[in-house]
Amino acid sequence: MKLGFSREDELFRAECADWLNGQMAGEFKDIKGITKLTACPERRKEWEQQLAAYKWSCIGWPEEWGGRNASLAHQVIFAEEYARAGVPGRVNHIGVELAGPTILAFGTEAQKQRFLPDIAAGKTIFCQGFSEPGAGSDLASVRTKARLEGGEWVVNGQKIWTSLAHISDWIFVVSRSEEGSKGPKGLTFLMMEIDQPGIEIRGIKQINGDAEFNETFFTDARCPADSLIGAPGEGWKIAMGLLAFERGVSTLGQQMGFRNELDEIIAAAKANGAAKDPLIRQRIAKAEIGLNLMRYGALRMLSQTDHSKIDGAALTYKIQWASWRRNLGELAMDVLGQAAEVAEGAEYEWDTLPNLFLYSRADTIYGGTNQIQRNLIAERGLGMPREPRGDV
Amino acid sequence: MKLGFSREDELFRAECADWLNGQMAGEFKDIKGITKLTACPERRKEWEQQLAAYKWSCIGWPEEWGGRNASLAHQVIFAEEYARAGVPGRVNHIGVELAGPTILAFGTEAQKQRFLPDIAAGKTIFCQGFSEPGAGSDLASVRTKARLEGGEWVVNGQKIWTSLAHISDWIFVVSRSEEGSKGPKGLTFLMMEIDQPGIEIRGIKQINGDAEFNETFFTDARCPADSLIGAPGEGWKIAMGLLAFERGVSTLGQQMGFRNELDEIIAAAKANGAAKDPLIRQRIAKAEIGLNLMRYGALRMLSQTDHSKIDGAALTYKIQWASWRRNLGELAMDVLGQAAEVAEGAEYEWDTLPNLFLYSRADTIYGGTNQIQRNLIAERGLGMPREPRGDV
């Protein structure tokens, strides 16, 4: 058990910081500090390509596909320095963290050739098509249909909560390819190009006034027969594998974003005197503790190499950060007081902290509500009986 | 809607206070301030008889059975003054608040004659036999058996959590009188004299070191054939009716006990400086608010005369006070600090506040755990689907 970084690690940290700070002070200074996911997508696609140009776009990937095969420590360090430098979130997060690793794990050689270089280069932006209206987090209830017709998959149905679909190039779609199949059986995992007549995207305006999410409609949407990952009917397996990638190093980058949010709250509390309030002090201390425990929980999870046993830190991570962040949003509001409820301009647009308050209400819902997370923890982690499905 | 008491009410209040304070300063000053339920049972039986001698033992009962047919306001006032005067809890609480009203509602004239005068006079102390080992709050799982044999009921089985059984004269027992019956059917409600060879009582030592509760064993225990309330097989109906009486005026007396506990915490906080701590101040304010909301909730519940509709205040009352009191126990400990964890003498016996902390862990369990309370609220109050029974 060792927490410290080696001297070599620290040199790497300096290298990361130098390059990132240089970019944020130079060519890309216009995007520094942006936290809103929907802001200036074109510049951020350019940023993806800049990362790629300097081989920073997917350092954990194998070298042959554009990565650096970086050690865990290096991945941790890069994620931390990325956020520390105030670099905006990756618009190709889904491509680099989910689609890429899925293709690496389950794709054919041709698919690797087709997709990985473009993802690594920041040229192909991916989004994910899992949730459906009426199905929520219940992947087994997928109703979007796919059928093979004339050498093509023809897809009909609807996905929802497809984050950033409106700026993406590709979408992966879990669809039902076996007529009459139920539950996890008969699903197929397809990669589809978005720019086609059969796919229509409509933004979903959220309670914060922004529209990061979308509804995505498929009406005889098409993709070539070899667009599927794995075999027909293996969609469930692929999707489950993909969800496991969600618990990767990117969590540490996410946490550095949280660090920035908490630091902003701390600065606000110092500025407006809330830092003198013993009740606020306790809550800030709790937030600080919680953030550190997420960090060390993630490091435990990433250090765990024996994947045969269920890792408690991994299983509890989602609900932990979602709940922490929702509390953080409420803390932010209480630190700022009524001033947080008033925006600068005439538009219904919110600064980081009020936006955090509003947006964090989604954190406990998407990717499996806190209720579903607790089911998973009790069932997979503690061996409790599974919640019975109904047949309504 | 009117909260104030009339001038006549206030005169009655003065009368109650005068008499109670006089008793606590005079003949019964040795029992003033006792909060432990098991302390000095003999003196407290004498106190029951003193109450009866002055017609204070059951003022809400009809006059013909020893009561005063007192108005709601008068019952409220008496309960409040009783606790305010530091009078210990009634050892015949079960007799006066549950057994008596049940007999009044469902008993025969002969049973009324047999029991009510003695309960009113403080001569017959009752306890209740509902819970069984392995059945918890699940009355429908009762396994204690009763059969008619030679003009007598013969009872075999075991009850648990029979509070104060060791100082009681009678017990009412819910038993299964129809061989092979299941669930709420086939139950019978019997009144049994405790002092007989077939009934054995063993104290259950609790985590606070005290033994208020008991296990009660029935081995061919007997009672006459006419000892049942209602008809054979009607035990469920009678028991449900009895449980409704639990939400009576006595709740206000209970609350005055809570008032005394909170006042003791407030005094301790002032004495040791905890009252200067903003975190403690918030919690004391919350406790004060909660106590008042229980009081006004109880008054809403008691003022409600239309019993056809489900009363939200009544349905939520149990979990409300149980949770409030558990929080109060934790607040008490935090106010007192480590000192609360050290007792005066060599015995493992606790002062009011540490005892509150320990004992209140039972409040959220007995009489239906908080989990069962939430089921009832959601199902009866909000019309949610019932939790399915299993058949294990």
Place this chain on the structure above:
Amino acid sequence: MEFVFTDEQAMIAETARAFFTENATSERTRKAMAADGIDAELWTAFCQELGLSGIGIPESAGGAGLGLVELAIIAEAAGAQVAALPMLGSLAMAAQAIAAGGTPEQQAEWLPRLLSGEVVAGYVHDAALAANGDVLTGGDRFVAHGASAQVFVVTSNTGAWIVPVDAAGLAVTAQTTMDQTRPYAQVALAGVQGAPLGNPAAAIEAAHRAGFVTVAAEALGGAQAALDRTVGYAKERVQFGRAIGSFQAYKHRLADMMIEIEQARSAVYWAACAVDEGSDEAELAVHSAKSFAADTYFMCAGNMIQLHGGIGFTWEHDAHLYFKRARAIQSMLGSGNWHRERIASMILGDAA
């Protein structure tokens, strides 16, 4: 002692509930949100056709008599629909202040117009207001519906004045506000001549108590509506092949909402009654009601979003109207911690 509605109170409750349910629809509220946060047609109907605007104002001052209990009943019904109305600032605070502390002339000048809805008043409280005689300097950044007000009641901790919107030195700036059904305005006074109320202490006490009780009652109505709507959703929505209301965790969350709401109901009507009856408990009760009901509302509105899943997080669904109103009620007129600290002071004496 009888803690249930009288027949008359039950009738007012039924009338108000029917009126707001029918008229304060989501569609109309959203139209108001996009403008100044007032459904003008609804306000006119409420004041003139329904004639409930005078409740809580003595008949001698042109009101309908009755008291805070009845005012709370109406606020509860309005809150249940998150109605876009200037009830809080104009009626519960400004009109109450003028009715309790204004001279007969001031009452005659302003109350009829406020009660008819013809004039909207704003209530500006500034504990640090500088008053040089009746020349006032100070203001407040968070005056509810302030941009729609034609007149303000301005108070410090000891003084109270009437200031029309066209007074020299007064500047009103509308603010983009999270709760668009009750947008704030910044009201700045720079040497403004105010018309002093005759009895400022009575005015301030009346306005604050009525304000606390009104927002608490709104919160109660909003919390109950959040529960009712979620219960409705729980019965119809199917997930994992079951009505989601059949999941015990879901049921228990609903039960927890009901547990809080029942207490909030006791709190609101205890406070309203205690003020109406001049009880010693009035101060304790109004602080209890404001803090408890606001927290209950926020908890219930948060749960409403959570228990609706993704749809509850969309602009299209009404959940966010409840959520934002709940947050606004928590932070306006003193935070929960502030109210509880007031109670702590009563019980424990002042802090260090």
Place this chain on the structure above:
Amino acid sequence: MEFVFTDEQAMIAETARAFFTENATSERTRKAMAADGIDAELWTAFCQELGLSGIGIPESAGGAGLGLVELAIIAEAAGAQVAALPMLGSLAMAAQAIAAGGTPEQQAEWLPRLLSGEVVAGYVHDAALAANGDVLTGGDRFVAHGASAQVFVVTSNTGAWIVPVDAAGLAVTAQTTMDQTRPYAQVALAGVQGAPLGNPAAAIEAAHRAGFVTVAAEALGGAQAALDRTVGYAKERVQFGRAIGSFQAYKHRLADMMIEIEQARSAVYWAACAVDEGSDEAELAVHSAKSFAADTYFMCAGNMIQLHGGIGFTWEHDAHLYFKRARAIQSMLGSGNWHRERIASMILGDAA
């Protein structure tokens, strides 16, 4: 950077777990509870046969070397059984203080006897201790296992001394204590001559950090045991015709325990590692670990009672041992609020 046990650490964990599970049985613990709260046989076996008592003490001082990570591993295993041992006062605090700040002579005099279990030491901290040179007046009412100690390490905020139990002016009074597995004694010093440690600052820092980490690790072990035992009960206990673990509310309560425990685990080993590695985060980490793990334990032990229903509330069941130990850990060595306020001071500067 690798945040998992080394093979050696995993072996120590396995050894300790097996030892305490086998030997620190409920029956033996209850026997100790009825006496002085020490299972003497267990203590001797732990110190002498198992030989784990020297862990965290440098080999140069007669210890086994290794660090707080290994000490935490052992405390976690002991805490899981609520073992009745003087580990906290004698090893984690007194021996650590002497090892870190004692002179070579003091180390040679005391450490071998402490590590062999022959002598039990108590740790007395009194921030207001009056020291006239090395003549000490003050004391503490809550010295863990103090009535069984033959020697005390006495500290103020700046000084540290060794005081044998037979020193003139020293009075030790056993106290009836809620957690009978770790009874307190009142230790009063009235002009007692102490033997000063060579480096008091190092002694105090080492004792407090090791104390915080040790009780945090005990809390982690206790919380995990509370969960494990409740999970076992949930699988076998049937109510309403179903295994109670099939009720979703029950499952979610268990899940909530696991969520906290996983964080507590990160906290404990983060803190132990940070101290061992001399990290800048050590201070933040030990305050985090003590406050977080203690709260986790209390929550889990409370749930253990609740989820066992009536039986969980009896003396006969072990749930109350966990519950009382959890409460004791919460209140000893600084409350959770105190530790969090220390963290707040680091982040926000001192309060007003």
